[in-house]
Amino acid sequence: MRAVVLPRYGGPERLALAEVETPRPAPGEVLIRVEAVGVSAGDVLVMRGEPHLVRLAFGLRRPRQPVIGRDVAGEVAAVGEGVTGFAVGDAVFAESEQGGWAEYAVVPEQYVAARPRSIDAVHAATVPVSAVTALQGLRLAGLDAGQHVLVNGASGGVGGFVVQLAKAMGAEVTGVCRGWKADHVRALGADHVIDHTRDDFTAHEGRYDVVFDLVADHPLGRTRRALKRGGTLVLSSGRGGRNLGPMGRIAAASVVSPFVPQRLRPLAAKRDGDDLAELARRIDAGEVRPVVDEVFPLERAADAARRFEAGDVRGKLVLAVR
Structure with missing residues (x-):
């Protein structure tokens, strides 16, 4: 699969599009065919490896997980043993631990929710984090x-x-x-x-x-x-x-x-599928409207990171994977 990889900490120039192995869902996990993924402050912090405290969690010299990204939206491609809440083809959004800037991502079932019916994957990808x-x-x-x-x-x-x-x-x-x-x-x-x-x-x-x-x-x-x-x-x-x-x-x-x-x-926000489900209900009820500032193709992830760091964004930036 195609993925944006970060072999070493640094600026957007470190990001590169590469072919990597498609992950397989372990028991209790959902494999998501990613259609869109949001760009968040945490992604840029991991990219830079700053503050240095970040490296204690993600790797001291280089990222242990070279594919960053957490806000994913797409459809279920496969489920691991024991998954009961989702089936292949379901439209979902989720917060992954990392690995979202790719064509496929695996996420534990408890951090996945049905996508709001009233919005597309690009807008859904602004929501999780x-x-x-x-x-x-x-x-x-x-x-x-x-x-x-x-x-x-x-x-x-x-x-x-x-x-x-x-x-x-x-x-x-x-x-x-x-x-x-x-x-x-x-x-x-x-x-x-x-x-x-x-x-x-x-x-x-x-x-x-x-x-x-x-x-x-x-x-x-x-x-x-x-x-x-x-x-x-x-x-x-x-x-x-x-x-x-x-x-x-x-x-x-x-x-x-x-x-x-x-x-x-x-505030130390935590991944929570129930909160995603509540937000989906609020979005479908018209209480919340996700705002997309700009959409970049996956191969322009470095440009998206530069735009984010420039600080002139209203709402969210999104990478369109498909």
Whole structure:
């Protein structure tokens, strides 16, 4: 099968299209004939091998799994022994551990769900990592209808889903983004938009019940000031040094949280097929609309990675495999 391989950590120039062996499903696994795969921040972190903490999980000198990619959508090509929830030909989407930037990927059954009926594979491939992260983060925040949520990084893959899911849950939503992306964030349902090049949301002291921070562009103490007393700061992704990346900020939040009047909640999203099934229902009900910025053929995966790193994406980038 064709796959995008990463023989060594580095920039997009390290990515190459190659012929590799088609995987076989082990017991409890589903082999997916991939039609489209999303491009996520985690893919680029693994590609770069930075922060260096990433290498503890994926390989110190080179990736143990040379095919990266997690957001897959396609149809079931085969099932392993013991799989009962899916059959050959079923339209599905899933979050793989890695191995998604390829024509076939194997995923444990519990991380696979039936694809939303109302969208195609390209749009379905935007959902697994980003929308599951958004859903689990809002759950972690304990969001209630009528509360005011600020989303820092509202125009990106995760942020766009946070905006839509929070609105579906009855919240008032403020999105933070660059000014030229404001119309996009409003179209997702945001009630208010802050252009971070003109206005500092941390100056709006005590305004928000929940801050969902996907950027980490302010010190933790300043970000916390935007919260009401008893409010919740959800920390997901963001910037950091070459060694620890966002984990340094997350560790600091865990230490500080017991001593401040707000809740600081680091988010470590987990693969979950039940969450994918819930998101499929919400998409088919019209509550959530996946947004595709640009589609690249598989052989242009390096161009997709460059575009992602340029930071001018609204929604998600997708690789079309077939």
